[in-house]
Structure formats: C-alpha cells, structure tokens
Amino acid sequence: MKYSNAIRDPIHTYIRLTDEEMNLLDSPFLQRLRWISQLSGVRLVFPGAQHSRLAHVLGVMHLAGEYAEQVFQDYDDKDHRVQLARLGGLLHDVGHGPFSHAYDDTVYRLIYPGNPHGHDTHRFKMIKHPLLKPVIEACGITVGELKALWEGKDPVMQAITQGALGADRMDFMLRDAYFSGTTHFGSIAVKRIIDNALISEYQGTNALHYHIKVLEDIFQSLLGRFYMYRGVYFHKASAAADIMIRKMLHAAKLPLNLAERTKNLEEYQWINEYTLMGEIMSSKDEKLEEAKYYCKRLMSRDLPKLVWEATMSENQITAISGNLEEDSKTIAHGRIINKINEEAKKKKIDEPQVYITNTYPMSTIDNQEFQVGQIYIYDKNKSLEENKTSHTLQEAIEKTTYFRSFLSGVKTSRERYVMIRVYTDAENSKWIKEYINKTEKPTKTPSIAETSY
Numbered sequence: 001m002k003y004s005n006a007i008r009d010p011i012h013t014y015i016r017l018t019d020e021e022m023n024l025l026d027s028p029f030l031q032r033l034r035w036i037s038q039l040s041g042v043r044l045v046f047p048g049a050q051h052s053r054l055a056h057v058l059g060v061m062h063l064a065g066e067y068a069e070q071v072f073q074d075y076d077d078k079d080h081r082v083q084l085a086r087l088g089g090l091l092h093d094v095g096h097g098p099f100s101h102a103y104d105d106t107v108y109r110l111i112y113p114g115n116p117h118g119h120d121t122h123r124f125k126m127i128k129h130p131l132l133k134p135v136i137e138a139c140g141i142t143v144g145e146l147k148a149l150w151e152g153k154d155p156v157m158q159a160i161t162q163g164a165l166g167a168d169r170m171d172f173m174l175r176d177a178y179f180s181g182t183t184h185f186g187s188i189a190v191k192r193i194i195d196n197a198l199i200s201e202y203q204g205t206n207a208l209h210y211h212i213k214v215l216e217d218i219f220q221s222l223l224g225r226f227y228m229y230r231g232v233y234f235h236k237a238s239a240a241a242d243i244m245i246r247k248m249l250h251a252a253k254l255p256l257n258l259a260e261r262t263k264n265l266e267e268y269q270w271i272n273e274y275t276l277m278g279e280i281m282s283s284k285d286e287k288l289e290e291a292k293y294y295c296k297r298l299m300s301r302d303l304p305k306l307v308w309e310a311t312m313s314e315n316q317i318t319a320i321s322g323n324l325e326e327d328s329k330t331i332a333h334g335r336i337i338n339k340i341n342e343e344a345k346k347k348k349i350d351e352p353q354v355y356i357t358n359t360y361p362m363s364t365i366d367n368q369e370f371q372v373g374q375i376y377i378y379d380k381n382k383s384l385e386e387n388k389t390s391h392t393l394q395e396a397i398e399k400t401t402y403f404r405s406f407l408s409g410v411k412t413s414r415e416r417y418v419m420i421r422v423y424t425d426a427e428n429s430k431w432i433k434e435y436i437n438k439t440e441k442p443t444k445t446p447s448i449a450e451t452s453y
Contacts, residue, residue, distance in 0.1 A: 001065075003016035003018055004017075004018060004022075005019070005022045007058060010178060011175050012059055012062050012063075015058050015059070020135075020138045020139040021087075023135055023138065024087070024090065024135045024138075024139060028131065028269040029131065029132050030090070033057060033094070033096065035272035035274050036096055036097075036272050037050070037052060037100070038052060038053050038056050038172070039176060039233075040102060040241075041102075041239070041240075041242035042180065042232060042241075044237065044241040044301055044303070045237045045241070046180040046232065048179045050179065051175060057089065057092065057093050057094075060092060060161070060168050061086045061167075062086075062171075063170050063190065064086055064166075065082050065086040065089075066167075066194050067085060067194055067197060068081050068082040070194055071208065080141075083139060084146070085149075085161055087141050088149045088162075089161055089168065091127060091136075092123070092162065094123050094127070094132075095119035095122035095126055098249075098273040099245045099249065100119070104116065104117060104119055106246060106250050106253055107253050107262060108121075108262070111263060122262070123150070126265060149161065156199055156374075159208040159374060159375050160197070160208060165210070165218065170193075173186045174186055176232065176233075177228060182231065185224050185227040185231060185232070186225075187220070187221075187224055188220075188224060189214070193214050193217055196213065197211075200389070202376050202390045203390075207390075208374065208375050208376070209376045209377065209378035209390065210378065212378060212383070212384070215397070229359075229360070229362050236306045236421070239357050240303040240306065240423055241298065243357060243423060244294050244297050244298040252279075252288060255285060255287040255288050255291070256279060256280075256288070277295055281296075302426075304423035304425055304426075305425070305426055305429035306422075307423065307424050307429055307436060308422040310335065310420045311419050312417065312420065313415040313417055313418070314415065314416040314417065314418050317418055317420070324418065332422050336436065337356075340352065340435070347431070352424045352425070352428035353425055355424070356420070356421070356422055357423070358418055358420050359419045361417065362418070363417065376391060376393070377396040378390060379391060384396060
C-alpha cells in the first residue's frame with residue numbers, strides 16, 4: 001500500500017489514502033455522503049452531532065485496514081486483502097439515502113418491498129455503475145469481491161469490517177460518542193482489541209478470535225454500546241425527531257417521485273438531505289403541503305411528546321405475529337391508545353394524533369450476535385477448559401470466575417429487549433399524561449435481574 005494522501009480526523013488523527021483511493025473518494029457517489037448526516041434526528045438533542053456519513057466511512061476504511069493488517073499479516077496476498085477490507089469499509093454505506101434509516105423505512109420500501117435495509121441492497125447496484133466501477137477496479141479490487149465480502153462469503157473478512165466488533169461498529173461508537181458529548185458511554189480500546197485479533201479454528205473452520213486477555217475490553221465496549229443505544233440513538237427526543245423525518249419522507253416520496261429517482265443512479269447522486277429539504281420547502285405544489293408541514297416542524301424543533309413507554313422482551317412482543325413493528329403497534333393500541341381514545345370521547349374532544357415507535361432489540365451482550373458473526377475468544381493456555389482453546393463469548397464469560405461474581409443473580413444468556421413508545425402532539429400531551437398517571441398502575445420496583453440486560 002503506497003499512501004500518498006492524508007485526511008485529518010478527530011477520531012483517528014490521520015487517515016491515509018492511496019492515489020487510487022483518493023480518486024474513489026472524490027467520485028460523486030462518495031462525495032454525496034458528505035451531505036447525509038450520520039445521526040439524523042439525534043442532532044436535535046445533541047447539537048454537536050453534525051458529522052456526516054462520509055466522515056464515518058473514512059473511519060471504517062481506516063479501521064478495516066488496521067484489522068486486515070493484523071489478522072492477515074502472514075498471508076502472501078496480505079496487501080490485496082488489506083485493500084479489499086479498506087474498500088469494503090469505504091463503500092459499505094454508499095447506498096444510504098437522505099436521513100439514512102428513515103429513507104430505508106419509506107422510500108427504499110417502495111423499491112425493495114419487505115427489505116428493512118434497502119441501502120445495503122442498493123449499494124450492489126451502485127458499485128456496478130459506470131461512474132463507480134472503473135474507479136473501484138483501479139484500486140485492484142473487483143465489484144465481485146466487494147459483493148462477496150458484504151454477503152459474508154469470507155466470515156473473517158466480514159467480521160473485521162461489519163461484525164459485532166468490526167470496523168463499522170467501532171468507528172460509529174467512537175465517532176458518535178465524541179460528537180454527541182457522550183464519550184463516557186462510547187469508549188472502546190480499539191488498538192488493544194485489534195492488536196489481539198487473530199484467525200484460529202472453531203470446530204474445524206477458520207474464524208475471527210480475540211485473545212482472552214482482552215475479554216474485559218470487549219465486555220466494556222459492549223456495555224458502552226448498549227448505553228449509546230439507550231441514551232443517544234434511542235433518546236426519547238431523538239426518536240421524536242425521527243417521527244417527523246419519517247412523516248416528511250412519507251409525504252414527499254410520491255409527489256417527488258423519489259423511488260424512481262433513486263433507481264436512476266445518475267439522478268440519485270444529487271439527492272441528499274440539503275437538496276431534498278430545499279425541494280420540499282421551495283415547492284408550490286399542493287401535494288407537498290403535508291411534507292412541508294413536517295419539514296417546518298423539524299426545522300423549528302416542534303416535536304411530539306412522549307406520553308407512554310413500555311419495555312418488553314423481543315420474544316414477548318413478536319409472539320403475536322412475528323412482525324416486531326406491527327406487533328408493537330398492536331400492543332400499544334391494546335395497552336394505552338384505545339383507552340386514550342375512549343377518554344377523548346368522554347371529554348368530547350377529537351381523538352388525538354398519536355405516533356407509535358419501537359426500538360431495535362437491545363442487549364448488553366448478545367451471544368447470538370457473536371455466534372452468527374462467527375467471532376470467538378482464543379485461550380491459548382487453556383485456562384478456562386482443559387484441551388480447549390476456542391470458546392464462544394458466552395462460554396468465556398460464564399467460565400471466568402470474576403465475571404460470574406459480577407453477574408451474580410443475572411442471567412448471562414440475556415433476552416433482547418425493545419422499548420415501545422407512544423407520542424402525541426404538545427396540545428394533547430398534558431391531559432394524556434395526567435390521565436395515564438391516574439389510571440396506570442405503578443410498576444413494582446424492578447429487580448437487578450430484570451434491568452441488567
């Protein structure tokens with residue numbers, strides 16, 4: 001790798017690039033990410049969180065290269081693998097639309113029905129485009145190799161770029177915490193963890209391992225990630241801002257023909273948060289009045305107010321039909337919304353506008369996540385179990401004495417939990433909160449076993 005360019009970065013100090021990578025970075029599809037926010041609605045709660053998807057993918061490229069240098073150091077084709085990992089990181093979010101995941105939930109659902117991560121699917125089309133494919137190939141990597149990486153054909157390569165402790169998650173943990181002002185949550189010993197990554201066999205297959213001496217570092221990073229989700233990404237006001245964003249995109253997607261314009265990649269390269277909001281606000285089309293209403297509310301931070309919240313296990317929610325989003329709505333209606341509407345009738349007022357959201361399933365340590373990602377703990381000295389050097393994260397924690405003490409009384413095989421929330425607009429929030437406080441039974445004091453997930 002002949003690095004000839006360097007970009008200053010507050011997280012990694014310097015990010016070095018080759019001339020070929022710099023040409024790729026300067027392509028319109030990559031530069032488009034400069035105008036797409038990394039944290040979308042979070043900005044309305046944490047004013048410093050203004051960083052872009054472009055800054056993030058540069059950080060992922062950097063860390064993916066560091067990972068590949070470490071785990072493939074004895075491979076004859078190390079340089080090629082390093083380059084592949086770096087491009088896999090740089091291009092992994094190239095498909096993101098304005099407001100990222102909100103675009104997945106509105107516009108991409110029209111293009112890829114039933115696909116919750118449309119931007120991931122769209123990137124496969126984008127890397128084949130004549131404006132992008134030749135610039136990728138100039139780096140010595142084929143689009144087929146990138147596709148195989150993202151599809152997980154090489155479990156180690158996927159793990160170091162997009163795994164539970166891969167470059168993607170490491171960078172967004174550090175970067176999002178830094179710009180949100182929550183570095184006490186998003187701390188992770190990046191260099192120590194990467195320097196102790198290696199490839200070893202697990203049940204006869206090569207897999208990514210971490211030396212047992214960084215078990216504490218891994219545990220701490222997973223705790224920090226949980227708190228980032230709980231306190232930043234799923235902050236109640238961040239979620240309220242995301243409601244307005246989704247409402248705006250839903251109202252604008254048909255009048256602005258966003259699905260067809262997204263499929264037309266020559267046009268899509270110019271669609272970002274700035275151009276989209278500009279189109280909405282400057283339009284005289286009556287069909288965009290609703291989108292303009294939500295856009296104005298977003299810009300003036302006129303957000304819905306949280307009136308009710310329930311935290312439930314993922315299994316408990318999806319036992320209804322298996323669809324987390326729809327089942328969350330069913331529970332919200334059954335538990336509180338129907339009661340609110342009945343109370344509104346008694347008060348002889350219109351039924352209030354309510355907004356229902358649910359978080360992603362959360363857990364501090366999701367052992368399933370590590371197993372699916374084929375990531376394991378390496379115990380060279382067989383200190384945990386005689387004649388065994390490779391363990392799942394769950395096994396390593398359960399077999400470590402001080403972790404057993406730390407987790408006394410807590411299930412180490414934790415369920416994943418989801419927060420279901422109901423919001424309403426400010427004019428109705430006060431009486432609804434008063435009604436809920438009068439009618440809802442106070443919850444019992446939770447035990448540590450129930451809260452330490």
